[in-house]
Structure formats: C-alpha cells, structure tokens
Amino acid sequence: MEDLNDLAYFAAVVEHGGFSAAARATGIEKTRLSRRVAALEDRLGVRLLQRNTRHVAATEAGERFFVQAQALVEGARSALDSLADLRREPAGTVRLSCPQVMAQSYLAPILPGYLATYPKVNLELEASDRPVDLLRERIDLALRAGARIEGTAGLVTRKLGQARRVLVASPGYLDAAGRPRAPQDLARMDTFSRPGDVHDGQARWALAGPSGQAAVITHTPRLSTDDLRMQLQAAVNGIGVALLPEPIVSASVRGGVLETVLPHWSAETHMIHLLYPTPRGMLPSVRSLIDYLAVHLPACIQERSVELEDDHETAP
Structure with missing residues (x-):
C-alpha cells in the first residue's frame, strides 16, 4: 500500500498547479515535494507529471490518479478530524454493562443527570446478569458487585462503594412463619441463595452481630439463583427470607412490602467496582462517565443505606 503522505504531496502539487505553490500552501519544502513525487512515479512505473522550467501539468495517467488519490487523502483527513472531535470534548457512544438489579437500584436515579450534563454523549446500557468480556x-465500562470481584485480568478495577447484606422477608410471611429471635431460628425458615453457595442441597449464611458475634446458619434454600432481582421479588411475594444488599431492598422496606429480619445482624459486605480497560488513549466521553459515577454512585449507595439504617434505629 502506498504511503498516504506521498499521495497527499502529489495531490497538493496538482491542486495548486506546481511545486512552488504547493510548498507555499502546505509548508513543505519544494525539494521534498519534488523528491517524494518522483519516488512515487518510480514505484508506480508511470509518469504522473509533465515538468518544465515554467510549468507543471498532470499527464493523462496523472489526471486519473489524482482523482483517486484526492479521494483517499480527503477520506483520511475526515477520519482524523472525526477522532479529533471525539478527543476535544465528551461526545460519541459509551457502552456500559451492569446487572439488572444494579441498573434499577443504582443507575436509574443518577444516569439522567449524566445525560443532561453531557448532551453530545450517547449511552448504551446493557442491563444483564450474564458475565461480559x-x-x-x-x-x-462494567459495574460488578460481590464479596469478591473475579475475572479482572487486564482491567482497571476501581472500588466505588460497598453495601451491607441484610435479611429481609415480607410481613405476611413473617406473620405466618414467626419472626426469628436469633440467627439459629433462620434454619427452619424458607430461604434463598446463590447456586455457587449451595453444596449437596445446603447453603450457608455467615452473619455478624452488633457486638462482633458470629453465627453460621446452614439452610436448605427453596430458590437458588444469581438473579438478585428475582430473589427480591420472591421475598416481596412472601416465599421466604432473602439476604440482599441493603440499597437494593431499602425502597421495598420503606414501602412496607418487606421487613428487615434480625436487623442487627448482617453478612459480608458487597463491594461495588467499576471495571474498564487501561486508560491509555481513553476518550473524554468514557472518562466523563467514570468521573461521574465515581462521584454520584457512592452517594446513591450511601443514601439508601442510611435510610435503611434509620429505619432500624426507629423500629420499636
């Protein structure tokens, strides 16, 4: 493939009617232009320009070549200009992935503000519980949550917050099954779990109490799923007790459709991380979303956690 610079030099000479005029227009030395165009002719095996001491004109082959060369050069300039536009300010499309329940609980309240702040950015949000590469x-960018974040090789992992995992169930279920007074009472109740936590039909909850007490509860889950949204809905529907991140259940607790179970006991916190490839060459649009999430997502998590803690403190 020919050097686009040589095509640009040739096109400039034809466009401006000579080497001297092309040199003045481009700022490139006349001798360099002449040498590069001559080298281009040698490689092509065709004379592109007729030269004399007073005039330079394109040959028939040169005229045909000029049309194609000029189109290639303009196309390359347009491509570079489009990148320059993206690098000057946040613009273009940013693709973000996160689990569905996080999209509803964490992102829905804050992303409209981002889009209003950066009107030239288009956002593609993939709300999916499947792992993404x-x-x-x-x-x-991808948001992930869990006690441990895995599969991050080659990626930047930035912690944006953490959330306690609390026990919840519907008031109707607790009225029927009885409200547990101690963690050991959970073993007799209907429960939910993630498939990875179930072994030989049994799952375990490791709970911590208000004064540093520890309790490990073995239970047989009625529902095993990684979809926290499904666990939340099952708890609302009175199927059993769920152990879920505090910000995800806070709205349901405030609305009265869920009730905290053993409110002074909780499990290992979920860490919320933002993952993205190395920032080298990162576009301003992607950087703008990283910076926005770094400010607003922790505040959203904290606000919902404090609301639920306040409910615990005021409970009779």
Whole structure:
C-alpha cells in the first residue's frame, strides 16, 4: 500500500498547479515535494507529471490518479478530524454493562443527570446478569458487585462503594412463619441463595452481630439463583427470607412490602467496582462517565443505606 503522505504531496502539487505553490500552501519544502513525487512515479512505473522550467501539468495517467488519490487523502483527513472531535470534548457512544438489579437500584436515579450534563454523549446500557468480556465485546465500562470481584485480568478495577447484606422477608410471611429471635431460628425458615453457595442441597449464611458475634446458619434454600432481582421479588411475594444488599431492598422496606429480619445482624459486605480497560488513549466521553459515577454512585449507595439504617434505629 502506498504511503498516504506521498499521495497527499502529489495531490497538493496538482491542486495548486506546481511545486512552488504547493510548498507555499502546505509548508513543505519544494525539494521534498519534488523528491517524494518522483519516488512515487518510480514505484508506480508511470509518469504522473509533465515538468518544465515554467510549468507543471498532470499527464493523462496523472489526471486519473489524482482523482483517486484526492479521494483517499480527503477520506483520511475526515477520519482524523472525526477522532479529533471525539478527543476535544465528551461526545460519541459509551457502552456500559451492569446487572439488572444494579441498573434499577443504582443507575436509574443518577444516569439522567449524566445525560443532561453531557448532551453530545450517547449511552448504551446493557442491563444483564450474564458475565461480559469487556475487551472482546467492546464494552467501555462494567459495574460488578460481590464479596469478591473475579475475572479482572487486564482491567482497571476501581472500588466505588460497598453495601451491607441484610435479611429481609415480607410481613405476611413473617406473620405466618414467626419472626426469628436469633440467627439459629433462620434454619427452619424458607430461604434463598446463590447456586455457587449451595453444596449437596445446603447453603450457608455467615452473619455478624452488633457486638462482633458470629453465627453460621446452614439452610436448605427453596430458590437458588444469581438473579438478585428475582430473589427480591420472591421475598416481596412472601416465599421466604432473602439476604440482599441493603440499597437494593431499602425502597421495598420503606414501602412496607418487606421487613428487615434480625436487623442487627448482617453478612459480608458487597463491594461495588467499576471495571474498564487501561486508560491509555481513553476518550473524554468514557472518562466523563467514570468521573461521574465515581462521584454520584457512592452517594446513591450511601443514601439508601442510611435510610435503611434509620429505619432500624426507629423500629420499636
């Protein structure tokens, strides 16, 4: 493939009617232009320009070549200009992935503010519980939550917050099954779990009490799923007791459709991380969303956690 610079030099000479005029227009030395165009002719094996001491004109082959060369050069300039526009200010499309329940609980309250702040950015949000490969699927950012974040090789992992996991159930279920007075009472109740926590049909909850007490509860879950949204809905529907991140259940607790169970006991916190490829060459649009989430997502998590803690403190 020919050097686009040589095509640009040739096109400039034809466009401006000579080497001297092209040199004045481009700022490139006349001798360099002449040498590069001559080298281009040698490689092509065709004379592109007729030269004399007073005039330079394109040959028939040069005229045909000029049309194609000029189109290529303009196309390359347009491509570079489009990148320059993206690098000047946040603009273009940013792709973000996160689990559905996090999209509803954490992102729905704050992303409209981001879009209003950056009107030239388009956001593609993939709210999916499946694991995504950021590099292979060309996803710019991903939110993940868990006691441990895995599968982060080659990615920047930035902690944005943490959330206690609390026990919840519907008031109707607790009225029928009885409200537990101690963690050991949970073993007799209907419960939910994640499939990875179930072994030989049994799951375990490791709970911590208000004064540092520890309790490990073995239970047989009625529902095993990684979909926290499904666990939340099952708890609202009175199926059993769920152990879920505090910000996710706070709205349901405030609305009275869920009730905290053993409110002074909780499990290992969920860490919320933002993952993205190395920032080298990162576009301003992606950087703007990282910075926005770093400010507003922790505040959203904290606000919902404090609301639920306040409910605990005021409970009779």
